[in-house]
Amino acid sequence: MTTTPKHDERIAVMTFASVYPHYITKVEKKGRTKEELHQVITWLTGFNDTTLQTLINNRVTFKSFFEKAKLNPDAHLIKGVICGYRIEEIETQLTKEVRYLDKLVDELAKGRKMEKILRSA
Template sequence: MNQRLFAMPFGSIYPLYVQKVQRKGRTSAELDEVLTWLTGYDASDLERHIAAGTTLEDFFAQARLTPNASLITGVICGHRVEDIEDPLMQKIRWMDKVVDELARGKAVEKIQRS
C-alpha cells in the first residue's frame, strides 16, 4: 500500500487539494502558500513537479522541509501524524494535514506554526 502511494505523482494529488480547499472557500494561492512553506519549494517548483509527473517519493526527497514541520500534530486518515514511523509517510501526512487545516478555515499563519 505505501509503495503505491509513494509512487503516485504529486500532479495527480495537487488538483484534488485545489478542489478540496476551493469547496471550502479557500484559494489555490493559499494552498500554494501552505505547500511552499512546508516543502521549501516556490510556486514555479510546484508547477515543474506537477508537469514532470514527479512521484511523492521524489517530491519529498528533493524538498527542504520547514523546521516547523515537526510541530504539525493531529489525526489524519485515522492516524496521529506525530506517531507515524515511516519518514516519507509522515511527510505525506503532514502535507495532508496542513491542506485539511486550510480547508477547515484555519488561518495560514497558524498553519505555518510561526
C-alpha cells in the first residue's frame, strides 16, 4: 500500500511534541519506561535526552525532526506493518522514517526484548 501525497504532507507538518506524549502513554501502559522509549528513539535518531527535549520544547515538525536526525544505519532492518502500511513498501523517505519510529514504539509496548528492537541480536 503506497501513501498519498496528502498523507505524506500531513505527517511532515505534524509536530513530534504532539505525538511524544502518546508514545509515553503507550509504552508505560504496557509496563515499559520512558527511559526505554528514549533508548529506542536515541538508537533510531542519534538524539540524546537533551537534544530530544529541545526538539520537543521547540515543537519541531517530523520533517525537521528527521532532517536533524542521524538515522541508524540498521534502520532499514525495521520491517513489517504499522498503521496499515508495510514499512518496506513506503516510498516517501520521511513517511518511512516516521513509521520506523512508530514500529519501534509498538514493539517496545508489545514487550519485545530490547536487543531485538534495536536490531542487535
